[in-house]
Amino acid sequence: MNRLLDKSLKPLAIYALIVLLLSIPAYYFIVDRIWVSELDKHQYVLRDKIESRLVKLNLPDSTVEQTINIWNKIEPGFVFTAHPTDQVIKDSVYTTMRFDDFLQDREQFRALSTSVRINNKHYRLLIETNMEEADETVTAISLAAIFFFLLLLGGFILLIRRTSAKIWQPFYITLDTLRKFKLNSDQEISFTPSDTQEFNELNDSLSKLLIRNVNVYKQQKEFTENVSHELQTPLAIVQSKLDLLFQHPTLTNDQYNIVESAHTALTRVSRINKNLLLLARIENHQFADHENIDLSILLHNMMEMLSEHLEQKQLTLENILQPDVKIEANSVLLEVLINNLLINAIRHNSIKGRISIELTEHRLRLTNTGSHTLAANKLFKRFSTTSTETPGSGLGLAIIKQICDLYQWKVSYSFINNLHIFTISFKDPITLPAPSS
Amino acid sequence: MKLLIIEDEAELATSIAAYLSGENYTCEFAANFSQAIHKINLYEYDCILLDLMLPGGDGMQILAELKKQNKQDGVIIISAKNSLYDKIQGLQIGADDYLAKPFHLSELSARVFSVIRRKNFTNSNIVRQNELQIDILSKTIQVKDTPVTLTKREYALLLYFISNKNRVISKNALAEHLSGDIADMLDNHDFVYSHIKNLKKKLSDAGCGNYLKSVYGTGYRWEI
Structure with a gap:
């Protein structure tokens, strides 16, 4: 994933590169054209100078031949030749590549082949000037282009980092605010205002969206609580009517069993309702008060309360409880948590099975015998574990999870060697900041 | 009342x-x-x-x-x-x-x-029923002057029956009374049965009449 600032740099860099690449041939043609036309002009000037100077010398014909010969030998780039005919031949201008004896390399020359008249005799004059080869020119221009491209790119990066970072600063602040926002934390969300209209609009829209979401979330929480609440009274009425029906003198055995079945189902509804209400209350932070609780003693007491249910299933209970394990929590929630864990261990156990409880300062672990592994990913979700074999409320583990989340404890499940293992890791006291001495 | x-x-x-x-x-x-x-x-x-x-x-x-x-x-x-x-x-x-x-x-x-x-009944809080006598304050039972020792659960059950005389009480209601919230999380309420069995035995051993009747298979009624 690319960062925003890098994204705005990329097209700029590509555009600069294209422009500079196109400039290479353009510069070459311009330089070449100027070069060639300057050379041509220069060579005509040379020709005129040579002609006028030779004419001014007023040399006899024989000396002219001699002078030309010497000239040809001394002056490089100039070749006089006797004119083949008396007629004037048109001048020719051209560029040529040939091997140069002196430089021992192939060189490019601009040449002017023209006619000179001395003592009424026509001579052919070839003027050649060594010029830069095309490839060397292109290379030099390209190097310059690359240099400037790098200069541009560096400039872009620097400028974008500087200016864009400043321009986008409010955006990053908004992003950070959003990242820290939690729907269920009850805190107001507020964005830092900026001097950019668009960012303020973005912040406004986000605020509206979030406020709407928070309201929907609150309504939903309240809805759950209200519904559960409102259900209690009709449930109480149904329960009381069933209790009265039990007292009916003409009730037959069959009718009693029907009422009893209805009653059992009603108990289940009541339990689900109660648990939903509990979940809603935990979510609504209605268990804010907490105290320092001796978990070792609490566990001990709760195990004792459940002992008759252990006997019923002929379960063996072993426990390794480190004494004096103190924990900061709401006493009701902690009791609910341990209750649910213990009852799960009893309910989902096999006859003559085992339960072991292990408590240390850092964690509580419950292990019980079982036949098959549970789907760990769905386990702690509401109503995901209800099965027809063991019809619970489907909320026991969801409540456990919710309570652990509240106190930032970690709850995990594993199934090893036909054992269900639930572990609750308390906040590690070592990670707490040490008091400054 | x-x-x-x-x-x-x-x-x-x-x-x-x-x-x-x-x-x-x-x-x-x-x-x-x-x-x-x-x-x-x-x-x-x-x-x-x-x-x-x-x-x-x-x-x-x-x-x-x-x-x-x-x-x-x-x-x-x-x-x-x-x-x-x-x-x-x-x-x-x-x-x-x-x-x-x-x-x-x-x-x-x-x-x-x-x-x-x-x-x-702040001073003498005693419930009498024929030969059965329950002292609510000290939580003691006597059948024709013979003290009967009951467990906490058995005592709770007895009092529950006494306060619901001639009423049909389902096993679920008894389980809830004994275990509260725990009971409705457990599907098996057989533990009630063993407590009742023990209570009945202790009472009849002490010479108490059989007031506690099973009705409709899974219900109970204290008849007097």
């Missing part, structure tokens, strides 16, 4: 009255706040069943009013809220018990029984 049922749900109030009137309780009703205030100002009750959410006012204020007038009526809060805060507040202001809706009528009857016994 006179009871006042302060409850705006008429159906629930009549059910409660129908069940409790069989226990020789006379029930009166108040369906809203002003009726309730009116009645507590005029009369004395042995026990008041108080719903907290009433049309016209908060049930807590009725409780406060009773306290202000220094009335000795026993009060059991019956609330749909089931919140610990309400429970603590109610008990602090002066309620004698707190029962969350929905509840079993037999459970309510047991609570009413216990509140009335506590309020009205």
